[in-house]
Each structure stands twice: as structure tokens, then as C-alpha cells.
Amino acid sequence: MFRLFPETPDDHDEVEYLFDLAFAPGREALSSYRLRDGISPLRALSLVARDPTDGIAGAIRYWPVRIGEAGHRALLLGPVAVHPTHQGEGLGAALILDSLDRARDAGWERVILVGDEPYYRRFGFRRAEGLQFPPPTNPERLLALALQPGAFEGVSGMVRRDG
Amino acid sequence: MTLLRRDRRFSRRAAMLQWAGIVPSLVPTRLTIAGNEVPAPTYPRPLVKTLRFSDTPLALYEGVVDLAAKVPPNDGTERPPMAELTLQACSDRICLDPQKMRFALC
Structure with missing residues (x-):
């Protein structure tokens, strides 16, 4: 059993440690981090999972971004990570689905991420047609999910920083 | 049967939890799983105490509380069952906002 709750500033160092553990060194050199530099994650949607001993078991973060010249608002999902000792238990799916519910309830309309389409397809993500991501990014890994019907109609262009 | 075990964060924060809605302005402790109410017998018996801020006796949980519940079978989707605990923590003098x-x- 894992308690899920919005990340607080007190969780920051543990969450960063988890991401360092889960991802290759130099993760912050990825192009997606250029969209996050100097911008805080959205606290209400960025969740931490703790196990019954209070240990950090997983975390997910969301960031605000803009799409195209029109500046359509969107969420950038990621990183999401589960501690190696808790992988295969369904915690990643719980974090993704619960946070997407919260995003939908908060009125967000669209989510994008850079990731493996075969994994994220189960959550409804599909190749993001008409969107570009700052290079170097494999366009086949840019995925999108509409939280509201038609949320990506007329939305195209480069994904850019919000602010 | 799967048990909802006690949680350290939960027990640290919850000095006293109202068990039932005796006082309308206070929120009773309530556990739902996958959006469904858990049958009442899974709640342990409360303490009945009168706190300083009210003359009305309140049914409370104090200290560490174990709540047991049957977890529904997986619905065949990726989503694990989710439980939601509503509680209102009080001291002898004040009650915090429900969470x-x-x-x-x-």
C-alpha cells in the first residue's frame, strides 16, 4: 500500500534522488529539461508515493508548457519513476492515472510527454501529430493525450517554455 | 482479505479523529475504496470523549488506528484499487480542516 500525495518542498531532495537512481546520469541535459529550467513543477499534480515505512517509492512531476504561436496551454508529464524495489507492483500506473484524474479535474485539457509509445499507449497516449519538440528529440517519442474531447484540434507547432 | 495497515504519517498527524458525525459541523472518518463505501463494521470502536471546545461528547479515534477493508478484485485495467480516507484531526482545543x-x- 502506498500513500499518494502532492509533492511538497520538503520532498524535493528525496524525489531528485529517486530520479537520479532511475535515470541515466546527465538526465538534465535532455531537451525536455530546457522547458523546465527555472520553472517550478505544478505542485498540485506532482505526486509522491510513500510506502508504509515512509520511504519514497515513486514520484511523478508535471510542468506547464505552451504549444505553437497561439500558445495553447499544455502539461508536460515527466519525469515519472518508481524505486527499483517497488517496480512491477502497479505503482507507476497508479501515479500516472491518479495524477491525470487530478489534471482533468483541475481543468487541464491536454498532456504531452517524451517516452515509449508501447508503454504509454495503455494510458491513452498516442503519437503527437503536428507538434514539434525542441531538438534533439526523436519525434516518434513525442506523445499526446487529450483530457477533453477535441483538445488537440487546431493545436500545432513547437512546444515551448511557459514563461 | 487485504488489510489497510496503519501508516506512520497517518498516525503521527492524527491525534484524534472523529468517528461518526455526531456534531454536524465536524467531518466523520470515512474510508472508500475505488469510490465505494466500505462496510461500517470495518471501523474500530471509537472512544467517547468530551473535548474542551464543546460540551457535546464526541466519538473519536486516538493515536494509531487500524482500519480493515476488503479490496475489490482488479477491474481488469491497469489501475490498482485506490483507497481514500477522509479525516478531521483535532486537539483538545481545535479541529483542523478536514483532509x-x-x-x-x-
């Missing part, structure tokens, strides 16, 4: 705690049962 909801969410748990992934995986």
Missing part, C-alpha cells in the same frame, strides 16, 4: 488521503493498494 483526504489517497492510497494506491498495490
Whole structure:
């Protein structure tokens, strides 16, 4: 059993440690981090999972971004990570689905991420047609999910920083 | 049967929890799983005490509380069952705002 709750500033160092553990060194050199530099994650949607001993078991973060010249608002999902000792238990799916519910309830309309389409397809993500991501990014890994019907109609262009 | 075990964060924060809605302005402790009410017998018996801020006796949980519940079978989707605990923590003098705690049962 894992308690899920919005990340607080007190969780920051543990969450960063988890991401360092889960991802290759130099993760912050990825192009997606250029969209996050100097911008805080959205606290209400960025969740931490703790196990019954209070240990950090997983975390997910969301960031605000803009799409195209029109500046359509969107969420950038990621990183999401589960501690190696808790992988295969369904915690990643719980974090993704619960946070997407919260995003939908908060009125967000669209989510994008850079990731493996075969994994994220189960959550409804599909190749993001008409969107570009700052290079170097494999366009086949840019995925999108509409939280509201038609949320990506007329939305195209480069994904850019919000602010 | 899967048990909802006690949680350290939960027990630290919850000095006293109202068990039932005796006083309308206070929120009773309530556990739902996958959006469904858990049958009442899974709640342990409360203490009945009178706190300093009210003359009305209140049914309370104090200290560490164990709540047990049957977890529904997986619905065939990726989503593990989720539990939500609604509680209102009080001291002898004040009650905090009600809060909801969410748990992934995986």
C-alpha cells in the first residue's frame, strides 16, 4: 500500500534522488529539461508515493508548457519513476492515472510527454501529430493525450517554455 | 482479505479523529475504496470523549488506528484499487480542516 500525495518542498531532495537512481546520469541535459529550467513543477499534480515505512517509492512531476504561436496551454508529464524495489507492483500506473484524474479535474485539457509509445499507449497516449519538440528529440517519442474531447484540434507547432 | 495497515504519517498527524458525525459541523472518518463505501463494521470502536471546545461528547479515534477493508478484485485495467480516507484531526482545543488521503493498494 502506498500513500499518494502532492509533492511538497520538503520532498524535493528525496524525489531528485529517486530520479537520479532511475535515470541515466546527465538526465538534465535532455531537451525536455530546457522547458523546465527555472520553472517550478505544478505542485498540485506532482505526486509522491510513500510506502508504509515512509520511504519514497515513486514520484511523478508535471510542468506547464505552451504549444505553437497561439500558445495553447499544455502539461508536460515527466519525469515519472518508481524505486527499483517497488517496480512491477502497479505503482507507476497508479501515479500516472491518479495524477491525470487530478489534471482533468483541475481543468487541464491536454498532456504531452517524451517516452515509449508501447508503454504509454495503455494510458491513452498516442503519437503527437503536428507538434514539434525542441531538438534533439526523436519525434516518434513525442506523445499526446487529450483530457477533453477535441483538445488537440487546431493545436500545432513547437512546444515551448511557459514563461 | 487485504488489510489497510496503519501508516506512520497517518498516525503521527492524527491525534484524534472523529468517528461518526455526531456534531454536524465536524467531518466523520470515512474510508472508500475505488469510490465505494466500505462496510461500517470495518471501523474500530471509537472512544467517547468530551473535548474542551464543546460540551457535546464526541466519538473519536486516538493515536494509531487500524482500519480493515476488503479490496475489490482488479477491474481488469491497469489501475490498482485506490483507497481514500477522509479525516478531521483535532486537539483538545481545535479541529483542523478536514483532509483526504489517497492510497494506491498495490
